[in-house]
Amino acid sequence: MKTVAAETLDTDRIHRIMAVLDEVMDPEIPVVSVTDLGIVRGLSGDPASVLVTPTYTGCPATLAIEASIRLALDSAGFGDIGIRTVLSPPWSTGWITDRGRERLRAYGIAPPPDDAAALRSGGGGPVACPRCGSFETVEVSRFGSTPCKALWRCTDCREPFDRFKCH
Incomplete structure (x- = not known):
């Protein structure tokens, strides 16, 4: 998290704000929060602000995310x-x-993979099916349900699934 000017926000207030943001769910994937996805980069002082980076510059959910964050902050x-x-x-x-x-x-x-080498290579390694765990999977389309995901299929359980694109 980015450093916050002490005179603007104290440590307790930072923790309370982050706890509020932890409850703001991504509108396209309602089981992960904006902090889980790393969309919230942290807080900045002078003036005190939540720093938000969309997954893609043209992400269609950006305005909805910012509106949800605004509502949660105001409500708290x-x-x-x-x-x-x-x-x-x-x-x-x-x-x-x-x-x-x-x-x-x-x-x-x-x-996506969580190790730096896999991310640098574009995540070209094996992909585990999120349903059965099999690595017998194939990419069906580079374009999934949202711009940040690709469509994959498991050849073992035959289920289609989205995979986060690595970048």
């Missing part, structure tokens, strides 16, 4: 906290938390 009494979009560095699947990866898998979406 943090109406003075702003929201700032930060595009550089661009979001990376490496920012997804371990909890986020497990929630994606449980929901039926194959998470």
